[in-house]
Amino acid sequence: MATPMTADQWLAALRAEGVTDIVEMPGWRTHNRNGRGAWGDVHATMVHHTAGEGSGLADYCYRGNADLPGPVCHDFLARSGRLYLVGNGRTNHAGKVARNAYDVVLNERSVHPAPGPDELDGNAVSYGLEVENSGAEGRAWPAKQYDVAVRVQAARCRFHGWSADSIWAHKEATRRKPLDPRIDMNAFRRAVAERLKHPPSWNPGQTTPPLEENDVPLTDAEMNKIADLAAAKTWATAWKSPTDPEGPTRSAATFVRWADSRHQRVMTQLAALTAAVEALTKLVGEDVDTDQVVAAVQAAIRDAVIKVDVDINGTPAA
Ligand SMILES: [Zn+2]
Structure with missing residues (x-):
């Protein structure tokens, strides 16, 4: 249920939806049948084929004929994908329609039953x-033309806040037009529904929003690769020694290896010193000469250094 959009609103909605090849037929903004019947509120937007092809169709849509005065649609879409703006207001496109068909679009239901008898004024709502197509079996709509048709109907739905289920075909609205048009309307509505999930500037095949890429989880292999690179970078960090600020820079890994070897030397010296003190303590008060003291201390240091060497190097490296 909605107030019909103005000419300016319609043009802006079309351009926002990416319809750029537009011909404004002279006087289209006030070209209508408003004096001959009701117009609005509007509840739906209809798809037709012209049941013929040729260069005079835009003019025909504008003027109509003696039996069916124009405008006979709001917009005419040529096979090239060019869109002609034909009328604004009540137009002569639908005629009488079935009540059950109208109820479907009014309530935006997705299942379209076979239309009952004509009862309602479809042109009012x-x-x-109109899409240029002969209606012959197997006569396809060119991809560009189909894409523009989807954009046109999506633009109307988007403006009014309708779902794609506000779109109906003439063949779904009346028994008088069983082939109008031949396209699969459910597929057409799905294409419009997909558009409506995206901003109006969206093009099919384009992914939006790109933020979703951040949510893709990493595999274990990718995580391990990142961790290995981070570790390698950490150990390669260049440092100055805090005790030798004027000395060369070395990698963190070199410092660790140097500290490990220095630690072993210190432990060995400590063991030797401890053994020497213990040997000297045992000799206190004994009646021994200097050579005996030196021999006893050297023997104690030798045993201790061998022992510390076994303790350190016999321990499996982590
Ligand atoms: Zn029709």
């Missing part, structure tokens, strides 16, 4: 897009 629905926009209408």
